[in-house]
Amino acid sequence: MLSINGVKYHVQLQGVGQPVLLLHGFTGSMNTWNTFIQDYKHCFQFISLDLLGHGLTEAPIDPDRYEMQKAAKDIKDILIALNIQSAHILGYSMGGRLALGFAVLYPEFVRTLILESSSPGLEHEGERLSRAHSDAQLAERIREYGIDSFVDDWEKIPLFASQERLSNGKKAEIRQERVSHTSIGLQNSLMGMGTGSQPSFWSELKEVDFPVLLLAGALDKKFVQLALKMQNCLNRCQFETINDTGHAIHVEEPKIFGRIVSEFIRGRN
Structure with a gap:
């Protein structure tokens, strides 16, 4: 555990070579x-970690x-704290939004940026207000009915439909990960770092001057369109669509995901 700005973070270092920071999605963990x-x-x-309110990292009370x-x-x-001056930053979904925010705020720490389904x-304040309201309703549902009930509904949303094809063992593993968090952690994650709460970074994309890899599953049509729009705003961008795959590419097609990401990083040395 690392104590960072008053919060105990669960952080792990594994492997040897160029540093790659891994940021998971909402209801996920480093696992x-x-x-x-x-x-x-x-x-x-x-460098893998559990984000605020997730896994073994603390869940502050204040959203x-x-x-x-x-x-x-x-x-x-x-x-x-780990004495790492810069790293390849890889984020999935919510972790991708955080990865991009980090890259915009602290570009000197970024070698490359890899965004999976993010x-x-x-862009517009009206959209953010509407989404913030939806996120607040989700947070209230977690508070009122608990994690298990929330996850029952969460894993049925269209975003994760393609995960029905995973093995029963893998589906059970994902569910266990989703229900392992605290209620307050997920509520506050939605309220504090949900899509409706975060600032828009669209206008900053044109200023990004390090290599960016965008990944989207072909079945995840909303995020394919978002990636195409992002690609038009970025100067040094590679976009890969993975056929017959949904939102969580690294889960649904781990070998293809690993090959594309590793080749991208190696090709930028």
């Missing part, structure tokens, strides 16, 4: 990256503590 780490720990040094800028500063201070947030 979501286990296959990728095992396959490539001979090539890269992986404001989860704000994107504060979470990004935590990431910076974790790298400093976005720069919502």
Whole structure:
């Protein structure tokens, strides 16, 4: 555990080579990256962590503590504590939004940026207000009915429909990960770092001057369109669509995911 800005973070270092920071999605944990780490720990040094309110990292009571800028500063201070001057930053979904926010705020720490099924947030204030209201309703549902009931509904949303094809063992593993968090942690993550709460980083994309890899599953049509739009705003961008795959590429097609990401990183040395 690392004590960072008053919060105890669960952080692990594994492997040898260039540092790669891994940021998981909402209801996930560092364990979501286990296959990728095992396959490539001979090539890269992986820094994995449980984000605020997730896994074994503490869940502060104040939703404001989860704000994107504060979470990004935590990431910076974790790298400093580990004596890592810069890293390849890889984020999935919510972790991708945080990865982009971190890269915009602290570009000197970024070698490359890899965004899996992610976005720069919502461009317009009206959209953000509407989404913040939806996120608040979700948070209230967690508070009122508990984690298990929330996850029952969460895993049925269209975003995760393609995960029905996973083995029963893998589905059970994902469910266990989703229900392992505290109620207050997930509530505050939605309230403080949900898509409706974070700032839009669309206008900052044109300023990004390090290599960026965008990944989207072909079945995840919303995020394919978002990635295409992002690609048009970025100067040094590679976009890969993975056929017959949904939102969680690293879970649904771990070998393809690992090959694309590792080749991208190696090709930028």
